[in-house]
Amino acid sequence: MLKVYGFSRVNKMARGKTRDLRVLWALEEMGLPYEVVGMDHPRHDLDTPAYRALNPFGQIPVLDDDGVVVTESGAILLYLARKSGKLMPRDLAGEAQVLRWCVAALNTIEVPILTAWFVDLNGGKGTKGSDALHQWGDMRLKQLDGWLAGREFVATDEFTVADLLMTHVLGAGTDESVVKDHPNVLAFQKRCIARPAWKKAFDAYCDRVEAG
Amino acid sequence: MLKVYGFSRVNKMARGKTRDLRVLWALEEMGLPYEVVGMDHPRHDLDTPAYRALNPFGQIPVLDDDGVVVTESGAILLYLARKSGKLMPRDLAGEAQVLRWCVAALNTIEVPILTAWFVDLNGGKGTKGSDALHQWGDMRLKQLDGWLAGREFVATDEFTVADLLMTHVLGAGTDESVVKDHPNVLAFQKRCIARPAWKKAFDAYCDRVEAG
Known part of the structure; x- marks a missing residue:
């Protein structure tokens, strides 16, 4: 088990x-x-x-x-x-798309998003360092929003572990403040958390x- | 090609x-x-x-x-x-160890290390937020140092892409300031960059x- x-x-x-x-x-x-x-x-x-x-x-x-x-x-x-x-697709080319979007969620997206929150939590809110992290995170979310325009899921035509991971890295609907200014990301996230x-x-x- | x-x-x-x-x-x-x-x-x-x-x-x-x-x-x-x-091992159990240490390098380790550097570069040096990131990174390196005691490589008995990734996330010898206080990490990194x-x-x- x-x-x-x-x-x-x-x-x-x-x-x-x-x-x-x-x-x-x-x-x-x-x-x-x-x-x-x-x-x-x-x-x-x-x-x-x-x-x-x-x-x-x-x-x-x-x-x-x-x-x-x-x-x-x-x-x-x-x-x-x-x-x-x-x-996840079983062929290597399909798997590669899931790999890249899992790593994008865990690194390209989560690095600035998580640490901007962490720095603010530790008394850094409003400092230059915090502002730089927020700008970095906003840039990444804007880029992600562009990618999701016209796409149902992030890596392939079907729901994969990359969608699950990206959705949860962005709060999985428990806190919309991170994604609220990015309509395609928000709609994507809602699609994913609507799953039974x-x-x-x-x-x-x-x-x-x-x-x- | x-x-x-x-x-x-x-x-x-x-x-x-x-x-x-x-x-x-x-x-x-x-x-x-x-x-x-x-x-x-x-x-x-x-x-x-x-x-x-x-x-x-x-x-x-x-x-x-x-x-x-x-x-x-x-x-x-x-x-x-x-x-x-x-x-990378070809069996799923061996592959899993490489997966976990690749993600550890890209997320558990790189998140605080990269952002502590980034915040300092953007005028945050000496602030509470920067200090918290440095403490977080130091804690992770200490834990990694403990794991590497008595181990030649991070994921399996042989050199894998996880070792390559961890070595480069930590500067690949181009800057030892991050790892200098962690003897097992330093020795591990030297082993990896000694490869032809x-x-x-x-x-x-x-x-x-x-x-x-």
Whole structure:
């Protein structure tokens, strides 16, 4: 049975944004059976030697597939897509488009978006450094918006793990402030979170995780 | 013939750090024939509609494999590894370890390292936001240093595209300031850049690209 290490407690600000949801959504899309191992961050479940052996960075999520340990949400999605033959074309040329858009989500887009938020959270709001990060992120979102004009999905004609990843990197509808000025990105995101598998994964997450 | 879009002019600060080198190094490791299409950033070669059609973000590198267009250095490396059967195990469990460490390099490590540098470059040095990014990056490097204790390579027992990517994300020896306090990371990086393929790719790059 696939084992997913996910959060068992999440504060209000992070609710819906934690990366375990990327994996849980993918597993619902793929119809693969799994169990969730709930980790309580404030109670230091991630600081134990046993967990650090799985992931030296102490991050969530981790996938344990009968002893094959995979970390990093993006890597887990690509692994599951290859294992299941779902949410990614099977030919190398098609796979390449999913690869490029998964990496674009995790690097080209997430680098400025995540760190602009982080710097502001740490007292940097309104500083030159913060402004530069916001400008960088806005430029990337504008470019992404252009790419999505006339496209239903980001990598291929069908929904893939790259769409799932891009949607969640941009807040998965839990916070529209990042994408609100980019109509094609917003419409794309709404298309993706309208999928039953997102609703199922997100509802189960909300039922399971404690607040605080 | 594989076509790599790379820089034809690079300023002194960025020399060796541009991401086309990740692909050029991998191609030398794999022994695949290729040609470089030189792009002059200050002369706006990246701003043309033709280039934006290849990569909407206008970034270097792009790989064109007889019409299969791949962007994002990490995606190109994984594509080339799958195509050539080199620098990555062929079984899914082994591939998963390379996937996780490629994503760790591009996201867990590069997010704070790159943005701490970027914020400082944009007038943020010494601010709370910059300090928080540096602390985040230092924490990740310390965790990576622990993982590399007693390990020759980051993902498997052999050199893979994950080692190549991690080495270059950390400056590939062109700037040791990031890794100097982390002895296992430093030794790992030295092992990787001692490989003949890095020297060949880097020397050709230095011969080809103009300064300025």
